[in-house]
Amino acid sequence: MRRVSFLLGPLLVVLVACGSENAADDPTPINPPTTEATSESSPAAVPPPIADPQEEGPCPYLDDAFVEETNGQRVADTKITTDDPPACHFFRSDGSVQLGVQIYRGDPAVAKAFVDQLAPVDTANPATLDGGWSGGAQPTEHGAVYAVAKEGTAVVVVTNQEQSLKAKLVAEETISALGL
DSSP states (O other): OOOOOOSSSTTOOOSSOOOOHHHHHOOSOOOOOOOOOOTTSOTTOOOOOOOOOOEEOOOSSSOHHHHHHHHSSOOOEEEEOSSSSOOEEEEOTTSOEEEEEEEEESOHHHHHHHHHHHSOTTTSEEEEETTTEEEEEEEETTEEEEEEEETTEEEEEEESSSOHHHHHHHHHHHHHHHTO
């Protein structure tokens, strides 16, 4: 199964792209780190699965122009999931995912476990956003991830660019657009 993270990134990726040539040329899908959640997460808290795009359609909280400007690559296609709010996946013209955003709403322990699964506290740089959001940011094999949670909501953004700042900008835009 092709694992793709979206979110939730949404949204932690903005600014003109200055990514490495290798990241921009790599057609491999964006995959989160494979590290399991750390002991800081409740043992009963099982993070939600990474969402795969299910249907063509616009992202209701991020427009293609914003993603293009922030991630620095043309958006050739956008796919979403049927979740509420949906996970959004933005594709390059070669069919590879350039940015994915996924949002979780529910149990605070699960939101924290989701963030820790994708940006483990043991390896990620601490990440915070105004309004009490916290989590982590780190490079991945194919780019970067920025994941934050607040109470029972998690926003995870994965980009094929090496700069987690881009993912952070996408996360901020997602949080703002959804009024989280």
